[in-house]
Amino acid sequence: MVNEPGNQAKRSPRPGVIAGARCFAFRLALFGVIWWGLAGGSLQDWPLGLFFVLAAAVSSMFLVPGQNLRLPGLPGFIPFFLHLSLLGGLDVTSRAFRPSMPLKTGIIMHRVQLEHPTARVLFVWVVSLLPGTASVQLVDQSLRIHVLDAAQPHQDRLKDLEKRIQALFRT
Structure with missing residues (x-):
């Protein structure tokens, strides 16, 4: 030409x-x-x-360079996030107003499968919004989490949360 x-x-x-x-x-x-x-x-x-x-x-x-977010993952994450936030808030409120509520505290370990650095940070932050949980320490792929009731199905919630966060990021 x-x-x-x-x-x-x-x-x-x-x-x-x-x-x-x-x-x-x-x-x-x-x-x-x-x-x-x-x-x-x-x-x-x-x-x-x-x-x-x-x-x-x-x-x-x-x-904070571009994060390779996938907007189609938002509809699955936002309602889940809001639901967890509400449940976490209600859990703390009920424990505050009923101090006799029995606690079965403990530390659980979760192997984080997320590879994207920002996805991992988001996961650690959001874990603390789960009812009765608080992220304690992330070392390599292992996340230590303090729980108020060790009998709850925390691992199932963590896997579900991880799956929804993974849907937000391109890898």
Whole structure:
């Protein structure tokens, strides 16, 4: 093909550039919503907010590179996450108002199968939202978890949680 003025071959942007732009746009929107929520829905200080939203989005691109999230995994994760959060909150509340509730505390071990570093961190954080659990230590693939009732089916919940988090990340 001859490159003549007006007949130049169109070059499409590299896939990495497009993914980076999408990632930046997502973070910009996310931090914008967070700012809006913290400002109580007021747009009065939006110029200052815009500065911090842009700074947060740019900084996050350097500090936490793209995470290869899969949006189709969100519908399976969000209701599950909200359900676990509600159950965890109710469990703590019931124990606070009924101090005589018997406890069978213990430490359980779970072998984490997630390979993606961010998926592993998310898993450790969300484990602490499960009813009666708190992540204690992650060493290599082994996660130590403190439980309030060792008789509960914690391993089943952990495997289900891990499966749902895995669906959020491309590997």
